Each structure stands twice: as C-alpha cells, then as structure tokens.
Amino acid sequence: MIKIGFVTCVQLGLSCMEALHEAGGQLSFAMTLEDDQAVNKSGRVYLDDFCECHSVPLLKSRHVNNCDVIEAIKSHELDWLFIIGWSQIASEDLLRSPKRGVLGMHPTLLPQGRGRAAIPWAILKGLDKTGVTLFKLDTGVDTGPIVDQVVIPLSSSTNAQELYQSVNKAHIALMRKVVPVLMADKLNLQEQDRSLATEWPGRRPEDGQIDLNGSVYDAEKLVRAVTRPYPGAFYLNEGKKIVVWKAQTTESPSVNALEFKDGWLELIEFEVSRSF
Structure with missing residues (x-):
C-alpha cells in the first residue's frame, strides 16, 4: 500500500487533502504549524477536525525541516509527501525522508514561470494561457520533474482574483486526477526541458x-x-x-x-x- 503524507496550513491545502480522500486516497500522516503561528496568514486553517474525522495522525511543528517532522515522516514509512501552500523551503533531509519523494504544485506551466508572483506575472506578460503544474520537488527552485499539468486559458480581461480562483480549482482537479495513479504506484515523471525555462522574480x-x-x-x-x-x-x-x-x-x-x-x-x- 502506498503511504501518503501532507503538509499545509492554508485552505487550498486542506481542499487538496479533501480531494485526495474523495478520489480514493488515504493519508497516513499530516503536518501543520503550531496554532499560534501564521494566524494572520491569508487562508490560514487548522487541520484538527479533518484529521480527527479521517483518523490521520497530525503533527504540529514550527518548521517543516525540524527533526521531529523528519523523524515522523520516516516512522510512518511514507512513500510520498505533498507540500501545498507552504512558505518554508524544504531541506535536502526532508526531501529524502519519504521513500519516493516530495510533491508540490506551482501555478504556472513549468518550465515557464519558475519563481515568484506567478498570477500577477501571467497577466502582466499578456499570456493567453497559464496553468498549474504538479511536480516532484528537488533542491532547485521549481526545477523538479513534472507529474501533470492543468491549463488555464487567459483573456484580455482576466484579473488576479479570477485567476486566483481558477488556480485553486486546478489544484483540486490535479489532486483528483493523480491520486488513483499514485495509489496504483504508476506515477510517470517527465524531466523539464531546461531550454524552455523562464524565471519570474518576486514582486513588492x-x-x-x-x-x-x-x-x-x-x-x-x-x-x-x-x-x-x-x-x-x-x-x-x-x-x-x-x-x-x-x-x-x-x-x-x-x-x-x-x-x-x-x-x-x-x-x-x-x-x-x-x-x-
């Protein structure tokens, strides 16, 4: 049986956890921040009710790279770990902790748009499409091999609020699509074409x-x-x-x-x- 864990502290991540269960998956472990952390973060949620309802062991820790998190991942013998809606950068030790690796999502069609501020840049650059990419994390910035993508069309009137909502829906759609493949241990990873890569800087x-x-x-x-x-x-x-x-x-x-x-x-x- 493939064992999956999840790290999040925002509503988007919780929605993906719900989608995972709806698609027939089962979480073996979840990690989130301590209750007093990031209380003013946009979309901040608490996982207690979900984890209690689905009998998912929940660990709260101040940083995803802490020893207690890495030890918990290893003790639960996780195959895959999802990290969604999380601002802390995963260490090499963390990336090596699950047997098969760590999965994340990025709101562009990688390798285009690695980096920051993906939603504003997609509009500012006048793109006719963007999307969300599910990929395996490595030590680079959005450089890991791709699992799957969802394309989001853009028009000359699309605004950030509309695109933000579309990105959220795409996250959930990707989760529902990949879970059966993940549980069947038939995940196919495609290396990114470095020659097509672009990097978008952060915005203030x-x-x-x-x-x-x-x-x-x-x-x-x-x-x-x-x-x-x-x-x-x-x-x-x-x-x-x-x-x-x-x-x-x-x-x-x-x-x-x-x-x-x-x-x-x-x-x-x-x-x-x-x-x-």
Whole structure:
C-alpha cells in the first residue's frame, strides 16, 4: 500500500487533502504549524477536525525541516509527501525522508514561470494561457520533474482574483486526477526541458505604482494583475495614495479618469489609502 503524507496550513491545502480522500486516497500522516503561528496568514486553517474525522495522525511543528517532522515522516514509512501552500523551503533531509519523494504544485506551466508572483506575472506578460503544474520537488527552485499539468486559458480581461480562483480549482482537479495513479504506484515523471525555462522574480507592493507617463494599456493591465487578493495598483495625488481595484480604458475623459499619452483610464473601483 502506498503511504501518503501532507503538509499545509492554508485552505487550498486542506481542499487538496479533501480531494485526495474523495478520489480514493488515504493519508497516513499530516503536518501543520503550531496554532499560534501564521494566524494572520491569508487562508490560514487548522487541520484538527479533518484529521480527527479521517483518523490521520497530525503533527504540529514550527518548521517543516525540524527533526521531529523528519523523524515522523520516516516512522510512518511514507512513500510520498505533498507540500501545498507552504512558505518554508524544504531541506535536502526532508526531501529524502519519504521513500519516493516530495510533491508540490506551482501555478504556472513549468518550465515557464519558475519563481515568484506567478498570477500577477501571467497577466502582466499578456499570456493567453497559464496553468498549474504538479511536480516532484528537488533542491532547485521549481526545477523538479513534472507529474501533470492543468491549463488555464487567459483573456484580455482576466484579473488576479479570477485567476486566483481558477488556480485553486486546478489544484483540486490535479489532486483528483493523480491520486488513483499514485495509489496504483504508476506515477510517470517527465524531466523539464531546461531550454524552455523562464524565471519570474518576486514582486513588492511598491511595484504596483501606476506610471502616469506610460501607456494606458500597461496601466489597465497592472490594475488587473495586482487587484485583490494582492495589494492593488496605485498612484499618488497631492500626498495621497489612491489604490485602484478596477479600471478600464476609454477614449474620452470622465470624472474618475486618469489621462495617459495614449488614452484615458476610467477608475471603476478605487479608494484613498493613506498619506504617502
């Protein structure tokens, strides 16, 4: 019997755990943070009820690389360990602890878009599609062999909130698809084509500043790319920071419109954040 473990502390990870069980899988171990950690993290959840309901041994630890976690993985004789929605980087010791390895997901079509800020970058780059990749973790950054992918089409109006929801659904779809294969021990790994690899850098809240001297089309794209659940696009006006959550290009000015060299940006949803 293939033994599977899971590491998560967010709703997306819990949804994947639920999908795993719905697909006929059985967890032999779960690990999460201590209750007092990451209490303000977006999507933070607690696994106690799920693990009690499904009789899954649950370990709480302050870091995934701690000795108690590695010892627990080995003692439960796990074949595979999923790490989903987790910000701590897995050590080599952890990656070697399950018999067959550690699996994770990345919200791009690897090898494209290794790195950070996958959802904003997919929109900013004007891609016509992105997706989610299930892959085996190695010591590199999103470089491990691919298990499977789900493609997510993008349009010229897709915003970060919509893509975020699509990415979540793709995670669950991948989990449901791979579990029967995993349990049958028929997982097929495909090495990434390094010649096609691209790396996307992290983004900071200040990267959301709208260039009022630039193109209106770039500004509109930026608004869509960093709207909720991200910090939002913004511009400065008389010492105030105006955060723009929704906007559209227009050929004529209006009361709530910003002028650019190649058109106008009509602000549909915005707020005065604070003095800057």
